[in-house]
Every structure is written in structure tokens, then in C-alpha cells.
Amino acid sequence: MGQAYAVTAEFYDLLQAAEQLAVSGRLLDRWLGSPEVGVLDVGAGTGLAVSLLARRCAVPVHAVEPAASMRAVLLSRIAGQSEVLPRVRVHARNVQDLGLVGVADFAWCLNTMAGLDVSDRAAALRALATALVPGGRLVVQRPPAHAADGRRDLPSWQLGGDLYSGEVVTTPVGADRVRWRFSYRVSREGALVREETEVFDGHLATESGFDAELAAAGFTVVGADDPDIVIARR
Ligand SMILES: C[S@@+](CC[C@H](N)C(=O)[O-])C[C@H]1O[C@@H](n2cnc3c(N)ncnc32)[C@H](O)[C@@H]1O
Structure with missing residues (x-):
């Protein structure tokens, strides 16, 4: 781990x-x-x-x-x-x-x-x-039981004028596996301050x-x- x-x-x-x-x-x-x-x-x-x-x-x-x-x-x-x-x-x-x-x-x-x-x-x-x-x-x-291609927004929050947001993109991998790509973003006045990503592999x-x-x-x-x-x- x-x-x-x-x-x-x-x-x-x-x-x-x-x-x-x-x-x-x-x-x-x-x-x-x-x-x-x-x-x-x-x-x-x-x-x-x-x-x-x-x-x-x-x-x-x-x-x-x-x-x-x-x-x-x-x-x-x-x-x-x-x-x-x-x-x-x-x-x-x-x-x-x-x-x-x-x-x-x-x-x-x-x-x-x-x-x-x-x-x-x-x-x-x-x-x-x-x-x-x-x-x-x-x-x-x-x-x-299933993994369909897709993208979903995570809830977002304002912190001291910065917007913290995120999304998860789901990609099927073969018949019985899935990959989730989580992206996290901090933006200020509409401009990206930083973005971090983490990928998780899953099993159906x-x-x-x-x-x-x-x-x-x-x-x-x-x-x-x-x-x-x-x-x-x-
Ligand atoms: C998506 S998080 C969910 C955390 C919490 N259960 C929740 O619902 O908010 C999954 C958690 O399971 C832990 N985890 C992963 N593999 C594990 C294992 N083999 N045994 C115990 N925990 C594990 C991860 O480190 C992570 O903290």
C-alpha cells in the first residue's frame, strides 16, 4: 500500500x-x-x-x-x-x-x-x-458489478476565495477491472493554482x-x- x-x-x-x-x-x-x-x-x-x-x-x-x-x-x-x-x-x-x-x-x-x-x-x-x-x-x-466509461464531478467548496473541486474518471480495464482517475483542483479567480491526480485500480x-x-x-x-x-x- x-x-x-x-x-x-x-x-x-x-x-x-x-x-x-x-x-x-x-x-x-x-x-x-x-x-x-x-x-x-x-x-x-x-x-x-x-x-x-x-x-x-x-x-x-x-x-x-x-x-x-x-x-x-x-x-x-x-x-x-x-x-x-x-x-x-x-x-x-x-x-x-x-x-x-x-x-x-x-x-x-x-x-x-x-x-x-x-x-x-x-x-x-x-x-x-x-x-x-x-x-x-x-x-x-x-x-x-459493472464499470462504464464516465466522468463525475466531486462536490466543490470555496475556501478563502479559492475553489476546491474534483472529478473522477472511470475507465473499464478488460472484463473485470476498472480504473478510477481522481483529479483535484484548486482555482483562484478562475485560474488553476494547482492540480493533483491519483489513480486507483479496482476489481468488479x-x-x-x-x-x-x-x-x-x-x-x-x-x-x-x-x-x-x-x-x-x-
Ligand atoms: C476509498 S477509502 C474509504 C474510506 C472509508 N471507508 C470511507 O468510506 O470514507 C478506502 C480505504 O481502504 C483502505 N484500504 C485499502 N486496501 C485495504 C486493505 N487491504 N485492508 C484495509 N484497508 C484497506 C485504503 O487505504 C483507504 O483508506
Whole structure:
């Protein structure tokens, strides 16, 4: 994972947090329940959900995040929050190498599975199953089933008279892969001040294929939600 997210970490919250928080809040209202053992956030990123989870639950929160740039934002987010810090443990590694057993009865993994190929997904789902106690709930976003050529604007924000904006360009790569090119721009009085780009490779999976991967790891699918969310029981 070395330098992955090195560019994106600077812009992620500014451009994407509002959308992510709205989706996460709605999903947690519906699916979190009342964890009694612990909660796990896999691909915790900048800690948007870690913060929500820590405020909504009284149990330990395990945040799994391999990218140093994203962890830096996560740690800044919770720094100084004395009521939260004792319960958040950050695991600076890939979920495939998590190595935790029975530490949680709720696991959360959004916007992350698409970055893993089929064998890493299998290892990730096995690690998640091992980390959950029997009966534990997993809320996971599927990899996309299709990738169509396209371009989408990210939300933009004014900061001190500068406009921060971004776009993502999606390009299919062969039958089962996709490439996302994120461009981030800072403009002043209509002129570009700087532009940064980061490219991510993703992997597609059919709904039935991903359900079968969940089953192979010991999960039973029990529900679904938007966007592309699967609820599974360990
Ligand atoms: C697109 S971000 C999403 C962050 C957060 N879940 C959200 O929805 O805002 C994906 C995150 O997954 C992390 N990630 C990538 N591969 C991972 C792996 N194998 N195990 C755990 N996290 C991983 C990345 O470093 C990144 O922070």
C-alpha cells in the first residue's frame, strides 16, 4: 500500500465527507443495533465512520487502515477527544493480515472491497469472519458489478476565495477491472493554482459472486441496502 492515498488524503474529507457522512449515518441508524463486544471499521480511511461509531457505541472500536496518509487524518480527527481515545485501537495493516479473533459483534467496510482482487477479498472476508463473534453482523459495500466509461464531478467548496473541486474518471480495464482517475483542483479567480491526480485500480464482482464469497468465508447474507450494501451474519 506504500504511497496509496498520498494525494487523496489531503482532499478526501473536504470533497467527500459530507456525502460519506450522510450515507454512513443513514446506514448506522438502520443496521448498527447495540454492539456489546466491539466494532470493527475496515478501510477506516480518514476516520469518518470511526468517529460516528465511537460516539454511538460504548464498546472498543477497531479501525483497520493501512495507508499512513489516511491514518494521519484519522488520528487528527480523534486527537484530544478524551472520551473516545481510550476505546479506539488503530491497526496499521491490511485487513487480510488483521489476525484478530472474536473482538467484535459489528463490522463495517465501506468503499474498500473494490480495491481488492478476488484472492485478497477471500482473505479479507476470512479475516473479518475470524474477528467477529458468531452471530456478529457485517455491513459491507460490494465491489461494483459493472464499470462504464464516465466522468463525475466531486462536490466543490470555496475556501478563502479559492475553489476546491474534483472529478473522477472511470475507465473499464478488460472484463473485470476498472480504473478510477481522481483529479483535484484548486482555482483562484478562475485560474488553476494547482492540480493533483491519483489513480486507483479496482476489481468488479457480480452480486451472486460476492454473495458466494461471503458464504465461503462463513457469512449468511441477511439483507441489503443502498448503495450496493450487503448485510451478512457471521
Ligand atoms: C476509498 S477509502 C474509504 C474510506 C472509508 N471507508 C470511507 O468510506 O470514507 C478506502 C480505504 O481502504 C483502505 N484500504 C485499502 N486496501 C485495504 C486493505 N487491504 N485492508 C484495509 N484497508 C484497506 C485504503 O487505504 C483507504 O483508506
